Amino acid sequence: MASADLGGRQATAAPASPYAIELKGISKAFGSVQANKDINIAIPRGTIHGIIGENGAGKSTLMSILYGFYRADSGQILVNGAPVTIPDSQSAIRAGIGMVFQHFKLAQNFTVLENVILGAEDGPMLNSSLAKARKILADLSREYELDVDPDALIEDLSVGHQQRVEILKALYRQAEILILDEPTGVLTPDEADHLFRILRGLRDQGKTIVLITHKLREIMETTDNVSVMRRGTMVATVKTAETSPEALAELMVGRKVLLEVVKNPAKAGNxxxxxxxxxxxxxxxxxxxxxxxxxxxxxxxxxxxxxxxxxxxxxxxxxxxxxxxxxxxxxxxxxxxxxxxxxxxxxxxxxxxxxxxxxxxxxxxxxxxxxxxxxxxxxxxxxxxxxxxxxxxxxxxxxxxxxxxxxxxxxxxxxxxxxxxxxxxxxxxxxxxxxxxxxxxxxxxxxxxxxxxxxxxxxxxxxxxxxxxxxxxxxxxxxxxxxxxxxxxxxxxxxxxxxxxxxxxxxxxxxxxxxxxxxxxxx
Amino acid sequence: MTKLPTWADVGLVPLISLTLAALVSAGVLLAIGQSPMQALTVMVNGALGSSYAWGYTLYYATSFIFTGLAVTVAFHAGLFNIGGEGQAQLGGLGVALVCLALPWPHWSIALVAAMFGAALFGAAWAAIPAYLQAKRGSHIVITTIMFNYIAAALMIYLLVNVLRPDGQMDPASANFPSGAHLPQFQEIPILQGLFQRFGADGQPRLNAEGLPLYQQVPANVTFFIAILACVLVWVMLWHTRLGYAIRAFGKSEKAAVYAGISPLRIIMIAMLISGALAGLMAINNVMGQAERLVQNSASGAGFIGIAVALMGRNHPLGIFLAAVLFGFLFQGGAALGLETDIPIELRTVVQGLVILFTGALDQMVRMLMGMFFAKKGAT
Amino acid sequence: MDFATFLQISDTALRFATPLLLACLAGLFSERAGIFDIGLEGKMLMAAMSAGAVAAVTGSVWLGLFAAILGSLLFAAVHGLASITFRGNQLIAGVALNFVASGITVLIAESMFGQGGRTPPLEGAARFANIELPLAETLRAIPILGPFYAEVISGHTILVYVALALVPISWWVLFRTRFGLRLRAVGENPASVDTAGVSVVRLRFSAVIIAGVLCGLAGAYMSTGLQAGFGREMTAGRGYIALAALIFAKWRPWQALWATLLFGFLQALALRPDVVESMTRLAIPVPFLDALPYILTVIVLAGFVGKAIPPRAGGEPYVKER
CATH class of the missing domain: 3.40.50.300 (P-loop containing nucleotide triphosphate hydrolases)
Structure with missing residues (x-):
């Protein structure tokens, strides 16, 4: 089975903690702007965890710290209960973290297969890497409904398919924790539903999913737990089943929000x-x-x-x-x-x-x-x-x-x-x-x-x-x-x-x- | 990274870049066994030490103002015009054709006509790369480089086969008629006194008719036209609709289209102005100094315009100051070549280093200064 | 043009094409990695001077070659520092280095030899010798191909054959190795490489260094192969012609070979106005022939010979963003 092969490294190390990721006291400032202030969060393994907040609330900064794009000014990151330092993306990948960015990071005139192996090749020659990746990709596609033609050029694929390539990239690197940043912005509702099916399938296989979004509906439909960020701080973490869109919106903004727009009936003219x-x-x-x-x-x-x-x-x-x-x-x-x-x-x-x-x-x-x-x-x-x-x-x-x-x-x-x-x-x-x-x-x-x-x-x-x-x-x-x-x-x-x-x-x-x-x- | 105060960004960054370029040049001189201090002394004396010296310095500065402005106007439109050299050579052709066409009755009429010729030919040489950039997307940096080489070949052909008078050996045009002679500084009444020559006894030297003798310098009325050009370019860029459109286009082509600014129009106009300015340089060197057209007439001034524009932060006032600085460098470098064993090419090295530090390593300079300001802020 | 003349011009064309090809491949590696390199000219010039000077002093062309590569690498390092580390303007950095090279080569040559910025004429072991390829004389009897082999292909210096061999090698490196995949990716979308945990800076520096080595070979060939010593401005715009050939070749190794051969042929023709005149029955001025590569390049740039699409991330410094 391919999945045993893929998850091998993680499975052998008996997890000492029920949490896939714990962040303790993470702070990050850009100049005078405090993007993250003393963030504490624990994400249980095998769950879909939503992170919601307004634009500029600090969600993306936090995830970039987790993926080694930025270094936190202070605080601690624990993966499976063990403290780790993540100075670069390579370390994040080694810790089993995969990331699907809002703007895809794919080489447009490369094939799917080339994009998947990029940075995770087996040796200095391409041919053997490509052959091995082709086999693993076929297994992954079958297992998680992630069909993509391995030989297609990225520039010929729809955005939905390009996103699948990003997910495949993370899985090929044996990611146990998958972070998705605003993944549905470019998808049709149908494609989004398909994506969420894939994510649930991954969760059921024991993977941990972090979903960053500003769409309340997606949070309510998909996640197990949700954390709310506001102006750089983590204001609450709740079980999704025990909250409502109105309550989340209020947490996000810090006051009651009118989700409806008040307007009179139109008086259409010429x-x-x-x-x-x-x-x-x-x-x-x-x-x-x-x-x-x-x-x-x-x-x-x-x-x-x-x-x-x-x-x-x-x-x-x-x-x-x-x-x-x-x-x-x-x-x-x-x-x-x-x-x-x-x-x-x-x-x-x-x-x-x-x-x-x-x-x-x-x-x-x-x-x-x-x-x-x-x-x-x-x-x-x-x-x-x-x-x-x-x-x-x-x-x-x-x-x-x-x-x-x-x-x-x-x-x-x-x-x-x-x-x-x-x-x-x-x-x-x-x-x-x-x-x-x-x-x-x-x-x-x-x-x-x-x-x-x-x-x-x-x-x-x-x-x-x-x-x-x-x-x-x-x-x-x-x-x-x-x-x-x-x-x-x-x-x-x-x-x-x-x-x-x-x-x-x-x-x-x-x-x-x-x-x-x-x-x-x-x- | 710490954000620098505006005054530091505008004033200090170029100065520090210049200092770095000077330090590296000094290192080069030490490496080839020369004394940087001696070199500096010779340069200062040679470029500023006498009315003769700065008569040359300002002459060079005049050319560099034009080519610097040429680079700047294109730069504000987001175009890197490396073709100033070729455009200036073609400008020289325009000047020569005008000057040789008639026995001009007065220099002022000849000047206006020659300016027209210089601007027209310079602009025409910039027009083709501009059109290819606008219509075919050909990278203007590469095409203007190619046009420099094509211009050089064209000028050789014209000077050898067409413009050379019968019986003349060197590839150059005939001498311009005396009516096309532009007043040089020592011929301008209010400046004249500065160039008076004195004997060893401190008495004015006189000619056979008892009139005072004046030191001949190449700086000429074109210098004042160059200053006027600085003012006009400043007004054009920051106080006219065209300037607004050029700057907006230079910052973002997509946004400019949204605003209804035509890329074709802006690319063409900006490059035509740029080429015309580069061409106008020929008034100074071809009409004001050589008084005939020779091979390689621009002698690198087109390229120095790049350094001048970068050093002057693409602002006419900065360009004026940078052009004078490079005039100093050019004349001082020539003095080095004459009076010391240091080859004249030192000035090319300094020119390259200034471009490097102001145009490509400016982030490094800012980072260094940012560290300085951050420290100062912390204490 | 008779066959003998054709062979003669072809032979010259190959000599002229060699520095163009080496510089073009240098540009290929650099630009495929997203670093536009207008400084090929300066690096070649620096290399030519270094090779000429060191070969003249030591009498060994191989030490000259080594010096050429070092000299070129020094400039490549500055270009990398400016355009990769400090995210400066790649084009301006290249232009600046060309000026520095133009001046400093004369400064150094003059201070070392005092011969007006030239290096002393090289002879013997201080130059690359021509190599007679095996069976050149034996095969000469075969019509057309035999003389072509003996006259055009055979009898060049080692660097000519190195340049030719580098064409398939470059292709293989770029399209069949892990390094090549990453290098091309960094020129298309550096974020794809960065997020995969591979250093963009290191990759781009490797590309710039390869370009430096290749320009070193090109410059060494100029002063120790094509000519016997360094003279001021001896590269005479070849770096720019190589750049043009790269566009002509649409950033591909084999096409780079054909493009540089074409430009080399044009340069060879410019030396023989008599042949051109007899062929076209027109008195074509020599300056026009000199300018022809540049004119052709403009025509290519104008897109009349197919559209050339450069690497997508070319010219852009990489800044991490989410």
Missing amino acids: VVLSVKDLAVKDEHGVLRLKGVSFDIRAGEILGIAGVAGNGQSELLEALGGIAPASGLVVLNGAELPLAGPQANGKARRNAGIAHVPEDRQSLGLIMDFAAWENVGFGYHDDPRYQKNAWLMDNDALRADTAAKMATYDVRPPIPTLAAKSFSGGNQQKIVVAREMDRNPDLLLIGQPTRGVDIGAIEFIHKQIIALRDAGKAVLLVSVELDEIMSLSDRVLVMFDGQIMGERLPAQTDERELGMMMAGMIAK
Whole structure:
């Protein structure tokens, strides 16, 4: 049996402790920021243990310490009751710890097999390593429902399959403890279910799973125990069966949270944007958006649900003037050029479209620019910011920035501070302030609350609804189903570059939308 | 890592880099059996010790301001233009064609026309790599290097086969007409006094007509145009929409596209400005000094622009200071070659070391300083 | 062009291609590991001077070769320090080292020999001797292939054959060994290597050191094989042509051989404008032939001969991130 062979080393050492991992008094600071403060946690062997917390709560730092990416400033790590030091990843692997990162660590033009053996080869020659790995991989695949073609190139695999390769990598290294960081962010609900089946199977074989996530539902459905982190500290560890999503949310934030968004019924007006057969090809000529059609009316929020990478980004980019497209797009009765020099972000802004992009750090902001320069980003041609035909009026732009920072509660309200010095939530508020303050006819907004703390989420949601209530059209793209369900007046589900159907939030549920997101129900 | 205070990052890091480069150079001199102190004395005397000396220092500095600005404008657009050398040579061709075209009635008219020619030819030579980068994704570092070599071959061909007057042996153009002669420092009334020559008795030396004699220096009116260029580049980068777009594009191409900034437009404009600035250098050396076009006219100034831009932290004020520093180095290095056994190539070594320490080992310098500031903060 | 001329030019082409090939393979190892190396030129120059100087002083070409490798390694180490340890800009580091090399080689040669920055002419055991391959004269009788073997393949110095042998060896190392797998992975996605518990820094340094050794061979060939002594700027842009050949070859060993042979052939043709003129019936200026490799490279870079995709992590210093 392959599994006996794999687990051999761990099985022979009779465990002296019921805990796979114990952390005692772990602290870690980056400069003046205390990322982890006196963390204590004990994870029983053979369980699935959830770690939940807001962005920036210190979950990832803690796991990086466990995997040897960072060294703790103080504290002790015990594996199977024995104290260990983990100065690098090699030591973590030797201690039986495997990690599946949020962003996969795979060489794209290598085969699955090459990625699996990388760093764990048998000898200086590749051929024998590859042959041996092929056999073990076949056994592992069979045992844990982890089917992947060993000879496929990574760049040809779906993200779900790439994740399996990451799990296989850890198992091939005989990991007894498997840490997964936000593993479902890129998966369909169906793929996520498959993943959780695999994880339960691993647990039943005696492995210990640590699941880091910010999704309460996954914690409730999958874990045996859950630990909650808040601002660098471990605030509670409870049995999952003895808690509730509301209680966990309160622990995460430190106060009662309204999980529901309050809004009045929509008063939809005339059609603002009409899209027909919109299609986008990527740089390799592959069709990413395969002819979608829809209308958005004034005073309504149209939500686009879907797993990341199913054409939503291309939709935003085509409408925002970033990617050339084909089809017909009519805004307020006028047709927009979709390709050529007239199809650009500036022209769209002039036409009345504002765009809060999905990725604020690489698209929405210039991180090295000061806040005031970022407030002019995309609007640097605006007459309000010009002194004369030749020169820009930087003072006017700075004054405008100060005003916007006050209105949108950006902290700290210092216009000359570089964008990179603000927290994720405040960066997003700068983008939202810039785009919404233009009073656009149509707002494109992608992942409005990704990486944003809960306080800022509430604020940004309120702004979106206020814009709708002012009679503007909003196109909302989000991979968070909760957000889509609570904000949208109508929901479109995208899968594989196409629209699978339209639903009203009141008349559907997450299960149905999930099936559509996996491409399983057509109109 | 400790974050450095802004003043340290802007002012101290280049100075420390420079000190490191100087120390390594001193080590090299010791290794080949020369005295660094003697070398420094000769350099200071040769580059600053007399009006003659700094007339040369400022002449070189003028060229380096242009090539430094050229590198900087491209750098702000995220482009590393190593092609300043070739662009400056082509700029020289533009100057020569303009100057030789007419018997110019006055230098000021000739200057305006020659500036146009220099900028046009320099920009044209930068245009092809720029277009290939923008449209075909060809790495501009490699293409501009290739264009330096192609420019050198082209200039050899033109000077030997086309521009060389009949009966002349050396590969060079004819001498420019006297109407194209730019006033040098000793010919400019308000500066003239500084260059007056005195005899051993301390009395002014006079010519046959009883007029005072002046020390001839190559520094010329182009120096003031270079200062003007610094100001204009500063205004362009930080106070115009174009400058905003160039800097935004340089920081993030993806984000720039989101903002409606056209990559093709910015790459082309930034490189055309960069090439034009490099080309404008030829006003100084070809029109202001040699007064004819010779082979390898830029003599490395295009490359020194890289060091000047890095040392000057890509800011026109910094570039001005760095250009004067390199003018000192260049003229001082020449003095070394004349007065000592130290080969003139020492300045190439120093140039390379400055690029190394300011451009590639800057993190090391920051780390060293960070340790210093951390210690200071702790006590 | 008659057959004898063709053989003659081919023979020269192989000589010219050898330093290009060695430098190109150096670039291959470095860039496959994610370190762009614009400093091939400087390392070659340093090596050429070291070889010329040491061979002249000791009279032994082998000591010269050893010195060449040391000289090149010194520069490789600085490049590694700047671009790996201190995560500096790889391109700027390369440019800087080229300038340092250009100046310091003259400084050293001048202070040692006082001959205007040259090293004294080498002869006898201070140069690599040409090797007659077995059966060269016997096989000469075979039409076409015989003379080709005797005139073009046979009769070069050992470094030419070393360079040719390094092509399959490089292929085997890169694609058939554990080291090669890790080296390629570190140029594609260093995080994949780092999370597997293998040191990115050590791998990248090994690649840079291999590049240093190969540039050492290339430089030694310049001053002790191709020519008899070091002269200032003697590499004359060959490092950049090698870089161009690497792009031409799309970062593959066998293609690197063909690319450098092509560029070597062009350089050989530039020495024979008469042949070019008789073939094309045009008086092509010599400067144009000199510039042809650079022009061809621009055409290749412009993507008119297939798209060249460099290693994905090339040019980027590796910073750990979660």
